[in-house]
Amino acid sequence: MTEWRLLVAAGRAQLVDITQEVQDLPGVGRFRSQLLRDAVTGEEFDLVGTPARLLEPTLFDLVADLERGPQAILPRDLAWIAWILGLEPGDTVIEGGAGSGALTLTLARIVVPDGRVISYEPRLSHRRILECNLQRSPHTAQVKVVPQELTPDSEPTPCQALVLDVPQPWELVGWASTALESGGRLVAYLPTTGQVTQLLAQLEGWGELRVVENIQRDWTTRSQALRPQSRMQGHSGFIVSARHYT
Structure with a gap:
């Protein structure tokens, strides 16, 4: 079962499946997905030293x-x-x-x-x-x-x-x-x-x-x-x- 969010960080927005154990994303690097699961959707948080925000993805x-x-x-x-x-x-x-x-x-x-x-x-x-x-x-x-x-x-x-x-x-x-x-x-x-x-x-x-x-x-x-x-x-x-x- 996947669970997709839109991650806005390092000047780009990209879809991420937060059920994966580890993420490896351009501009951000490698980190555990628990950091994303702990984040509050819509609020800014620190992602391995990078200001980030998780959003619900739209159809676009x-x-x-x-x-x-x-x-x-x-x-x-x-x-x-x-x-x-x-x-x-x-x-x-x-x-x-x-x-x-x-x-x-x-x-x-x-x-x-x-x-x-x-x-x-x-x-x-x-x-x-x-x-x-x-x-x-x-x-x-x-x-x-x-x-x-x-x-x-x-x-x-x-x-x-x-x-x-x-x-x-x-x-x-x-x-x-x-x-x-x-x-x-x-x-x-x-x-x-x-x-x-x-x-x-x-x-x-x-x-x-x-x-x-x-x-x-x-x-x-x-x-x-x-x-x-x-x-x-x-x-x-x-x-x-x-x-x-x-």
């Missing part, structure tokens, strides 16, 4: 520190997907292609305490990373990982939302029509316009069709030289959303 902290494998959905797209799905606590959402679990963690945080995230992930290498990352979340009880590919022959599970991060989501539109309750939403995350075109052709008759591409441009934080940064986060994927009415 958890996603930013994920173990990487398959490309994770970026925060700007996570926020849009979570918003457009319109999820509520207690909802069931099905995820086709979980990858590293950034979206899985986000969805699980929304549907607590009684909701479910059912994540289909057929690749063993991806599942190992996903399950490792899920251990950092306090909402793992909300997540069921299915070690299979989501296909048109999969048993439909009634749900309020469906997210597809798979190469050919148009093959699952019929399945989605069966699984989604009336008013439920489908979202697909796709890298190319060709995939978007094929999916839109299959979504004819659905409501509230929308295609969004989020572009992010950060700015410098120097007050005397405020300007856009030289590099920006460009294309990562198209977010296609639609609403199902029976």
Whole structure:
């Protein structure tokens, strides 16, 4: 059983599992975790000569520190997907292609305490990373990982939302029509316009069709030289959303 905290020390913030016997952290060094377990969350304390503070990690902290494998959905797209799905606590959402679990963690945080995230992930290498990352979340009880590919022959599970991060989501539109309750939403995350075109052709008759591409441009934080940064986060994927009415 893990217990994660955000340690702020030596000019950096990093996730630590305080159940481990010993920590060995950049900028701080090697020390026993009992020092962290004895600390009061939110209050400054001395950590082997370094002023430090323990905080409860937020969703932002958890996603930013994920173990990487398959490309994770970026925060700007996570926020849009979570918003457009319109999820509520207690909802069931099905995820086709979980990858590293950034979206899985986000969805699980929304549907607590009684909701479910059912994540289909057929690749063993991806599942190992996903399950490792899920251990950092306090909402793992909300997540069921299915070690299979989501296909048109999969048993439909009634749900309020469906997210597809798979190469050919148009093959699952019929399945989605069966699984989604009336008013439920489908979202697909796709890298190319060709995939978007094929999916839109299959979504004819659905409501509230929308295609969004989020572009992010950060700015410098120097007050005397405020300007856009030289590099920006460009294309990562198209977010296609639609609403199902029976």
